[in-house]
Amino acid sequence: CSLSSYATGESPNMNGVCSPAAHVHYEERGDTTVSRLGNFTINIYDSDEKVGYPTLCKGRFRAMDKSGYLFEEPTSLDVTAMLPELADAGVSALKIEGRQRGKAYISQVVGAFRTSLDTIAEGQLNARSKLSTLSEGQSDTTGAYRRSWQ
Template sequence: MELVCPAGTPASLRAAVEAGADVVYCGFRDETNARNFPGLNFSRAELEAETAFAHSRGTHVYLACNTYPEAGNEALWHRAIDDAVMIGVDAVILADIGLLRYARDRHPNARLHLSVQASASNVEAIRFYHREFGVRRVVLPRVLSLDEIASLNRQIGVETEVFAFGGMCVMAEGRCSLSSYATGESPNMNGVCSPAHHVHYEERDDATVSRLGDFTINVYGASEKVGYPTLCKGRFRAMGKAGYLFEEPTSLDVTSMLPELAAAGVTALKIEGRQRGKAYITQVVGSFRRALDRIAAGHGMTDSKLSNMTEGQSDTTGAYRRNWQ
């Protein structure tokens, strides 16, 4: 299976290539991609230089242009697609139907992938994107079980890419309104979930209070580690009990499932984390590279060594196994 790795900066891209990535994915420094945070992403010149570097090492580059433009204001997204193709990236990752049509008509030879932001999770939806726009690969939402993924792969005739490590998303991707409700800025259109300029912390007695806009997201005791405040990972009181109402702070890790995912027909494994630094990239990409190489060599699996890289030092296989059912 292809190992698709995040690159939020040129330094992270090089770290991913050196650690054994088959592919790196990245975005331009604007709202055309869903990780539009200060200090991240690539200028045109940087992407051109780093694409040449990656290609010299046999690594492919995918450009994420996976947010939704406002009606009548598509020029920035069109330019991102045009520039990515001109630079020579190996695939453009898109979610919006209008942008898919533009890429299909303007660049008929470009390889198009469907972003998880499109939230295509059934046979007819995937066939539609393949038939109408020539999509070659779909990134599947993190709500499907292993059996559902295997069933899809038997029917669609399109490559599938699944998330393998990193942050979870409790919502169907591309349809979340929590951040825009709290801050007025949306991951779907502005590329930012819980933007940093809406985040602040307060010291209250022996506790630390995390806030997003006007909302209190969590209150941490003196001995607790303070997390980044996103609404889906907030700790709230409901029906007389306080706890993580939507999602507990934990990370996806499918290391133990790699043979099963291969048997289910998965083409590629996606590591999440374009906002992470070089140390994270080096350790996580390297761990998955070694695990995949062991499988290819016919050796048995070993336990994941990535607990120090997970949120809350906790990991899960998410919906893939659905152990709660």
């Protein structure tokens, strides 16, 4: 969020969104689409890629001759499959991100987690949640929990 504030000159806390819409721009360049936040290029997408909303933490950058998502993949974090492991590690609370989301979205996400937790409490295997239809780009990640760092 600090990087977004730097790129836009606005606090991300003012409107509840990290990349204020007034600073988001898309440009077509030949067979690619460029997403920009303010004066900064966040990502360059080939014609066969889905174009995401440009937030700095989910941007694709080039460093040391490698191109990739340095901070976070442009997908939604879903740890429901890891709930038994998290519980075994002593985790007793989760934060579910719902900023800029509607009541129906929040209800579905919280309901899916409640169902998963109840299933685990009953001693049953934790079936994979059906949150992918709510995820950015219909894909999800376990984020840093399963990421191999270089």
